Amino acid sequence: xxxxxxxxxxxxxxxxxxxxxxxxxxxxxxxxxxxxxxxxxxxxxxxxxxxxxxxxxxxxxxxxxxxxxxxxxxxxxxxxxxxxxxxxxxxxxxxxxxxxxxxxxxxx
Amino acid sequence: xxxxxxxxxxxxxxxxxxxxxxxxxxxxxxxxxxxxxxxxxxxxxxxxxxxxxxxxxxxxxxxxxxxxxxxxxxxxxxxxxxxxxxxxxxxxxxxxxxxxxxxxxxxxxxxxx
Numbered sequence: 001x002x003x004x005x006x007x008x009x010x011x012x013x014x015x016x017x018x019x020x021x022x023x024x025x026x027x028x029x030x031x032x033x034x035x036x037x038x039x040x041x042x043x044x045x046x047x048x049x050x051x052x053x054x055x056x057x058x059x060x061x062x063x064x065x066x067x068x069x070x071x072x073x074x075x076x077x078x079x080x081x082x083x084x085x086x087x088x089x090x091x092x093x094x095x096x097x098x099x100x101x102x103x104x105x106x107x108x
Numbered sequence: 109x110x111x112x113x114x115x116x117x118x119x120x121x122x123x124x125x126x127x128x129x130x131x132x133x134x135x136x137x138x139x140x141x142x143x144x145x146x147x148x149x150x151x152x153x154x155x156x157x158x159x160x161x162x163x164x165x166x167x168x169x170x171x172x173x174x175x176x177x178x179x180x181x182x183x184x185x186x187x188x189x190x191x192x193x194x195x196x197x198x199x200x201x202x203x204x205x206x207x208x209x210x211x212x213x214x215x216x217x218x219x220x221x
Contacts (some may be wrong), residue, residue, distance in 0.1 A: 021142075034209050036209075042149075043212050043214045044198065045212070046209040046211075086151060094204055095156050095165075096134065096145070096200070097153060098151035101150040
């Protein structure tokens with residue numbers, strides 16, 4: 001069975017501080033990992049895909065198969081980054097499983 | 109732009125009622141999903157459909173059923189609504205190709221009284 005774990009329910013940082021939102025997964029096959037973000041009163045939207053190795057809004061995430069992790073990082077947090085962040089895993093059969101989510105609060 | 113549209117934004121139903129939540133996507137996606145979103149529990153998969161008339165149970169299928177008679181439409185059915193099914197319900201769709209991710213609807217907040 002596949003599982004995604006986000007150990008922190010809430011992460012609070014000051015503006016300009018570095019941010020790391022943790023995500024660990026368990027899956028026996030070749031995983032496909034994503035980060036999704038939900039801003040207040042908006043629908044859930046895709047932020048990052050591990051397969052593209054891109055940087056979006058200053059966020060990056062690297063898949064570490066040895067540690068089975070896909071942590072989301074940003075060197076300098078902005079107030080507009082405050083949102084709910086979800087890590088998700090897509091299995092070979094295209095079933096998408098989410099973690100419990102981390103609420104990021106960036107204080108001025 | 110991909111559009112995933114859920115039929116209602118807010119819904120209030122009585123205990124024991126049969127409830128239908130409808131979702132339509134316009135991008136010819138093979139896969140469709142129903143999740144419920146609860147504070148502290150994240151998104152939990154109820155059902156997943158990878159083709160017309162095909163479905164797989166997710167993590168919490170009890171008390172729910174689904175219907176996918178057409179590729180663009182995926183319905184979630186609560187056969188006999190209960191108060192513990194009060195939640196935000198999210199529909200999503202995705203392509204079978206690797207790496208594209210899923211697109212979500214705006215959500216339906218269901219309250220069962």
